[in-house]
Amino acid sequence: MSERISVVLLVVGGLFMLLAGLGVLRLPDLFMRLQAATKASTLGVGCLLLGLAVHYQELGITTRAVLVIAFFVLTAPVGAHMIARAAYAVGVPLWAGTLTDELREHRSAARLHIPEEPPESPKRQPLE
Amino acid sequence: MSHDNLATAQGAAELAIVMIALALFLTFIRLVRGPTLPDRVVALDLIGVQTVGMIAAYAVATDRPVLLDPATVLALVGFLGTIAFASYLERRARDE
Numbered sequence: 715m716s717e718r719i720s721v722v723l724l725v726v727g728g729l730f731m732l733l734a735g736l737g738v739l740r741l742p743d744l745f746m747r748l749q750a751a752t753k754a755s756t757l758g759v760g761c762l763l764l765g766l767a768v769h770y771q772e773l774g775i776t777t778r779a780v781l782v783i784a785f786f787v788l789t790a791p792v793g794a795h796m797i798a799r800a801a802y803a804v805g806v807p808l809w810a811g812t813l814t815d816e817l818r819e820h821r822s823a824a825r826l827h828i829p830e831e832p833p834e835s836p837k838r839q840p841l842e
Numbered sequence: 843m844s845h846d847n848l849a850t851a852q853g854a855a856e857l858a859i860v861m862i863a864l865a866l867f868l869t870f871i872r873l874v875r876g877p878t879l880p881d882r883v884v885a886l887d888l889i890g891v892q893t894v895g896m897i898a899a900y901a902v903a904t905d906r907p908v909l910l911d912p913a914t915v916l917a918l919v920g921f922l923g924t925i926a927f928a929s930y931l932e933r934r935a936r937d938e
Contacts, residue, residue, distance in 0.1 A: 717851055721853075724854040724855050727899075728859075728895075732864055734891075735867075735868035735888070735892070736868055738868065739869070744878065744880055747872070751888040755891040758895055759891055762898040765855075766907070772907075775910060779910065782894070785914075785918070786891070793925060797887070800928045801880035801931070803932055804934070806881075
């Protein structure tokens with residue numbers, strides 16, 4: 715039974731990692747790619763490590779696996795938020811079909827040095 | 843991978859390794875293509891996470907649970923790299 719659970723967890727984890735890679739390649743702008751890279755990969759790595767813990771069923775291995783999962787769950791959103799904030803400040807263009815950009819109205823409150831033009835403006839060249 | 847192997851955790855781990863390898867390839871294309879520096883940072887961050895997942899799958903596939911320790915270290919270092927890149931980018935934007 716536990717063998718089956720670990721098989722399912724490992725395959726699901728691999729699938730989510732594949733989804734994360736696909737999303738990072740195919741989604742149209744950085745902020746959507748960031749979403750795929752963060753959420754799908756956290757879930758994928760969590761499933762893989764849980765599968766490993768279920769497969770071995772030893773205290774030391776389970777503890778380490780849970781530790782790594784907790785670390786990812788804590789740090790992945792922080793890292794993604796920092797990259798998104800820096801990318802917005804640098805002026806990475808949003809997708810052409812973006813409907814709202816609420817941060818632009820609050821840029822002084824967010825203490826981001828955004829120029830007067832919207833980020834999708836061609837005048838502002840993102841850092842290469 | 844033989845077919846009678848697929849019902850075991852080893853077979854599933856091998857399948858997961860193949861899928862993560864494919865994901866690493868796709869992410870690497872994004873890393874090469876860019877087009878901006880933050881895109882590359884996101885791709886590098888994802889490559890780090892995928893490597894941790896691949897090590898976990900490899901530990902099951904080859905029955906070497908010791909490999910979980912390098913995965914822990916890689917998770918720590920990857921997060922630090924992402925944070926360093928992000929703060930560097932933000933400082934660069936502020937200095938303009």
